Amino acid sequence: xxxxxxxxxxxxxxxxxxxxxxxxxxxxxxxxxxxxxxxxxxxxxxxxxxxxxxxxxxxxxxxxxxxxxxxxxxxxxxxxxxxxxxxxxxxxxxxxxxxxxxxxxxxxxxxxxxxxxxxxxxxxxxxxxxxxxxxxxxxxxxxxxxxxxxxxxxxxxxxxxxxxxxxxxxxxxxxxxxxxxxxxxxxxxxxxxxxxxxxxxxxxxxxxxxxxxxxxxxxxxxxxxxxxxxxxxxxxxxxxxxxxxxxxxxxxxxxxxxxxxxxxxxxxxxxxxxxxxxxxxxxxxxxxxxxxxxxxxxxxxxxxxxxxxxxxxxxxxxxxxxxxxxxxxxxxx
Ligand SMILES: [Zn+2]
Numbered sequence: 001x002x003x004x005x006x007x008x009x010x011x012x013x014x015x016x017x018x019x020x021x022x023x024x025x026x027x028x029x030x031x032x033x034x035x036x037x038x039x040x041x042x043x044x045x046x047x048x049x050x051x052x053x054x055x056x057x058x059x060x061x062x063x064x065x066x067x068x069x070x071x072x073x074x075x076x077x078x079x080x081x082x083x084x085x086x087x088x089x090x091x092x093x094x095x096x097x098x099x100x101x102x103x104x105x106x107x108x109x110x111x112x113x114x115x116x117x118x119x120x121x122x123x124x125x126x127x128x129x130x131x132x133x134x135x136x137x138x139x140x141x142x143x144x145x146x147x148x149x150x151x152x153x154x155x156x157x158x159x160x161x162x163x164x165x166x167x168x169x170x171x172x173x174x175x176x177x178x179x180x181x182x183x184x185x186x187x188x189x190x191x192x193x194x195x196x197x198x199x200x201x202x203x204x205x206x207x208x209x210x211x212x213x214x215x216x217x218x219x220x221x222x223x224x225x226x227x228x229x230x231x232x233x234x235x236x237x238x239x240x241x242x243x244x245x246x247x248x249x250x251x252x253x254x255x256x257x258x259x260x261x262x263x264x265x266x267x268x269x270x271x272x273x274x275x276x277x278x279x280x281x282x283x284x285x286x287x288x289x290x291x292x293x294x295x296x297x298x299x300x301x302x303x304x305x306x307x308x309x310x311x312x313x314x315x316x317x318x319x320x321x322x323x324x325x326x327x328x329x330x331x332x333x
Contacts, residue, residue, distance in 0.1 A: 005017060006040065006049055006050065006051055006052070007049075008042040008044065008045060008047065008049050009049070010042070010045050010047050011042060011044050011045050015042050015043055015044050015045075015049075016043040016044075017040045017041060017042055017043055017049055017051065018040070018041050018043060019038050019039070019040055019041075019051065019054070020038070020039060020040075020041055021036040021037060021038045021039070022036065022037055022039065023035075023036060023037075024036070024037040026062060028066060031069075033062065033065055033066060033069065034065075035058075035061055035062050035065050036061070037058050037061075038054050038057060038058055038061075039051075039054065040054060063109065066111075067111075070114075071114075071117075072111060072112060072114070072117045073106075073112060073117040073120050073121050073124075075106065075107060075109065077120070077121070077124060078103065078106055078107060078120060079107065080124065081120060081123065081124045082103075084124065084127075084152065084156075085127075085130055085149050085152045085153060086148045086149055086151070086152040087145065087148065087149045087152075088145065089103040089104045089107060090103070090104070091140075091141040091142070091145040091149075094137060094140040094141050095130075095133050095134055095137045095140065095141060095149075096119065096120075096123065096133055096137075097133075097137060098116065102116070125238070126238065127153050127156040127157065127160075127235075130149075130153060131153050131157075134146070134149055134150065134153065155227065156235050158224070159224065159225070159233070159235040159236070160235055160236060160237040161237075162237060162240065162245075164220070165204070165205070165206070165245065165246075166189070166205050166206070166207055166218060166220070166221060167221070167224070168240070168242070168245040168246065169189065169192060169204070169205060169246070169254065170185060170189060170221055170224075171236035171237060171240060171242075172242050172246070172251075172254055173185060173188050173189070173192075173254070173258060173262075174233050174234070174235075174236045175236050175242075176254070176255070176258050176262070177258045177262035178262060178263075179232045179265075180232065180233050180262075181228075181230050181231065181232055181233060181265075181266050182222065182225040182226060182228060182229075182230070182233065182266075183214060183215075183230065183266030183267070183269075183270065184262075184264070184265060184266035184269055185221065185225065185233065186209075186214075186215065186216065186217050186218060186221065186222060186266075187215055187216065187261070187266065187269035187270060187272070187273055188257060188258065188261055188262065188269070189205060189209075189218055189221065190209055190215070190216040190218075190273060191257045191260075191261050191269075192204065192205060192253065192254060192257050193205040193209070193301065194278075194301050194304075194305045195253050195256065195257050195305070195314060196250065196253050197298075197301065197302050197305055197306075198305040198306060198308070198309040198314050199253055199256075199309070199314065199315055200249055200250070200253060203298060204246075204250045204253065205218070207220070208295055208296065208297065208298055209295075209296050210282075210292075210293045210294060210295055210296060211278075211279050211282035211283050211292055211293075211294045211295075211296050212291070212292060212293060213288075213289045213290060213291050213292065214266075214270050214289075215269070215270040215273035215274060215279060216273055216278070216279055216296055219293070230266075256315070256317075259317060260317055260320040260321075260324075264330070268329060268330050271327075271329040271330075272324060272327055272329055274288065275327040275328075275329060276304065276327075277300065277304045278296050278300045278301045278304050279296060281300055282294045282295065282296040282297075282300070308323055311323075
């Protein structure tokens with residue numbers, strides 16, 4: 001759009017232009033909404049000109065301000081709801097007991113009522129609620145549509161299961177850390193294991209991990225989340241009461257590890273573990289990125305982290321930072 005220029009009526013030719021913005025106030029209902037409107041300016045005569053697409057963009061800006069102010073669900077959220085439950089607009093309308101075209105109209109920009117907006121947000125947040133609606137209204141949609149959504153919900157249900165302490169710890173990390181992937185989750189679990197030994201003198205994760213190509217891995221947890229590939233993991237049991245599963249000092253170690261390591265992406269965390277003795281020793285000379293599932297014995301993690309702790313005081317963020325700095329994988333502030 002910008003490359004081709006637009007027609008300026010004053011200059012009587014196609015001209016290059018700039019997009020500026022100015023403060024505007026619009027009244028909707030009985031309330032004033034302030035927003036920044038974009039407009040085009042001719043590069044040659046500096047008069048305002050019409051730029052195709054800008055009006056739509058301005059409407060979208062105002063729309064998102066209005067929705068945020070009125071706490072209404074956004075079109076983006078409704079789209080993510082359709083994707084999350086692998087369902088089309090029409091069957092979703094039926095499942096939720098709305099008029100056949102309701103969801104389509106919302107996607108096109110119609111504003112939902114407060115009640116429907118809340119309902120859609122709850123369904124997006126709680127797959128159990130979506131399950132209830134699906135079962136209640138399954139007669140209203142085709143078998144194919146039902147089975148697609150049933151499968152999507154079943155997958156989420158599986159991700160939210162927690163039958164072992166390690167699964168609970170994994171869910172705590174997903175709930176507490178920022179944008180966790182299977183790769184970063186594995187590394188944070190490893191540091192939780194290492195730090196709990198160094199700081200509490202016990203392993204809060206019993207399972208041993210393996211020295212895979214991309215760092216230490218807990219195979220059961222890997223199996224559970226691998227369906228997501230490198231996507232961010234968002235699902236965990238939202239009704240879980242972590243303090244009934246984990247002791248106070250364990251939650252303390254978890255928070256500390258998440259504060260220290262949750263700021264890095266999976267790739268950086270992997271490089272940290274690749275510099276550490278437990279992973280390297282378990283690899284026994286296997287090239288850095290070659291596959292392996294050699295066990296990393298608990299003892300080697302214990303020994304290494306006792307040593308590191310006495311040198312750097314891992315109970316303090318400062319100590320952890322200076323330890324990471326010595327590994328020379330990233331600039332640490
Ligand atoms: Zn002009």
